[in-house]
Amino acid sequence: MPRYSEEEREQVRSETRQRLLKAAAVEFARHGYSKANIDDISKTAGFAKGTVYNYFPSKRELMLVLIEEMAQVHLEIIAEHVYQEQAAERRLEKFFEAGFSYVSAYLTQGMVMINNLYGPHIEFKQAMYTAYQPMFELVSRDIIGLGIKQGIFRKIEPVSTAGLVMNIYLGIASQVNEDGKLWIEYGPVSDFVSHALHK
Amino acid sequence: MPRYSEEEREQVRSETRQRLLKAAAVEFARHGYSKANIDDISKTAGFAKGTVYNYFPSKRELMLVLIEEMAQVHLEIIAEHVYQEQAAERRLEKFFEAGFSYVSAYLTQGMVMINNLYGPHIEFKQAMYTAYQPMFELVSRDIIGLGIKQGIFRKIEPVSTAGLVMNIYLGIASQVNEDGKLWIEYGPVSDFVSHALHK
Amino acid sequence: MPRYSEEEREQVRSETRQRLLKAAAVEFARHGYSKANIDDISKTAGFAKGTVYNYFPSKRELMLVLIEEMAQVHLEIIAEHVYQEQAAERRLEKFFEAGFSYVSAYLTQGMVMINNLYGPHIEFKQAMYTAYQPMFELVSRDIIGLGIKQGIFRKIEPVSTAGLVMNIYLGIASQVNEDGKLWIEYGPVSDFVSHALHK
Amino acid sequence: MPRYSEEEREQVRSETRQRLLKAAAVEFARHGYSKANIDDISKTAGFAKGTVYNYFPSKRELMLVLIEEMAQVHLEIIAEHVYQEQAAERRLEKFFEAGFSYVSAYLTQGMVMINNLYGPHIEFKQAMYTAYQPMFELVSRDIIGLGIKQGIFRKIEPVSTAGLVMNIYLGIASQVNEDGKLWIEYGPVSDFVSHALHK
């Protein structure tokens, strides 16, 4: 008969799992998927090698899960800020503000995100597109589309323009340094895009 | 000592070298640096494994040389088109036109470029920045700076704005599919940026 | 101290033990000793991994115990049928009849038996020889020796001939399919051996 | 330009290949397929681990190739002796004589053969059946069938009887000790079978 309660076990498992995912993010960010190794990931998490495989069936799956969880957190943070505003222009600004703040705060996750997005591993790229679809839609519908409806943005194609905006965001986000600093502030970027969109 | 034979030898060496670099680009593009392997590279080039090491001391060095040669070709193509124009706005358009055309024509090189730029391998990223410095300056000085001088662009900071423009170009270039198609034409992109820069 | 509870406890232990042995037989039969794993064995038995080690000190010991228990059941079944007859020839027939019926009914045990007998694991092979010694003696003394004494079998060496008979039985038994079917009935085999032994 | 001649290379490759197959047989015989490891196989052959993979794509394939090559040698040896005789009875004797001599001379191969035939690895068992089909046919057609035609054997079913004879051979062959000794000579076995088949 098990002495641990079901809850206790669940609690422990969940914590271990999170530590492993965090460690995986760190190692993937540091060395890239291919060069990152399970031994280091587990050691970074404070476990032995085998433990990883009690939680994830493979290195590949570890990455796929990581992608999903990262995208979710990322979206939450951005959505939370963007939806505070009603005006499209303000939303655009909030998008860059929250986005830049995310990559500064979640350095490792940000790097993994970028590596997957622009890297050679097609499966991961695909997973990224799927996982980031909601954020893409947020930009497309609730910022650009909204701005057009509100009569402040030019009558541009919202979807491809959202692609451009996401590109700008991600391109800049990819150049964060190890202190979480970016080479440009969100203000000028937001400005640049704003100018591009305004009537 | 026969001089002609000397030249011939040089000629053959140079061709072999180019074939190896081309093959390396193909394999790096297909599998990424880490997963690409020397055996496949040499076989793609039509040589045996050992031959690679008669031309390049290591896989790493092969990539570094490739980066330099790619950047040079890339710059030449873009410069050739951009400098045909005198008006900054036209130059901007030419930049995107020639740039998009480059990634379509040089699919593999383009992918390697992107992988290095956004990938986890710091040394290669560094090498990319160095190799692409001239192109960056072209954009910064001979397009944006020029546009300001010509009084058509807003009085923005040319360097960071050049960063944004390069970001946009590279971000879009990274999404070329295997047929060399991009999800957006150069026209709308040029337009977008134009709007962002104009007074 | 409650005596009944003691017995109950013993009862439960014994049942758990049997379930584990049965599950071990299934897994050993399916994957062979080396590839069978404790986790699957315990799960097949309906327990957690650790439970196995409350009953058997190691995987190896689990097999050794299994061998002994299998051999005992096997012998009992065969002896029960063989000793119903008094004539050596009839006993020979019964031996094959009961033997073939055993391997059909106890598919997994039969496979484990064969795997150990012909497999590379010397310790298990040894254990098999020891465990099957009584059956060997049954054939040697109470069938072949008896037949010679009864004057129906040729004056052959009983021990090595018993070896041949056992070989034939086990060789055929090894080719049972997953439905418990053998490629030959006991009749023709008994016949074949009968012919070989008769004057 | 390669300095080794094509022939020289082929020669070296062939020798290395044979050494690896021999070593594999030794290790598979000693520890069984699952427990035998590539490192030991290569070391036994006098090479480093990686060399195995220059010749065989996987451990599994190594075994499959080994099975085929073993079966071929085995068949050649037996056929050579059997076909020296014209009388079925003498052929039967030769079959056992040559067969017993094979397992004594090719100890390790014999063990691998037996392990695969009676072991848990279905793919290898299948491969054995396929590879030994010609030998089975030799027994069925050119010994038993022939004996019936020659009027010395009873009118039995040749195929299933060949199965019995092969069983007897393999069963005994499986009990060779490490000095190549069997517990019974070919004479008594041949006699036993002869008796069983004769009118």
Added chain:
DNA sequence: TATGAATGAGAGTTCATTCAT
């Protein structure tokens, strides 16, 4: 007694690099 999380030795496989020819 039963549990399952954690361990780490050990296995198969890959591949950059070396080198004799």
Added chain:
DNA sequence: AATGAATGAACTCTCATTCAT
């Protein structure tokens, strides 16, 4: 200059076993 056989470190994944509860 070109070859490809050989190497062995490094990697992913497996699993018998331990142990705190």
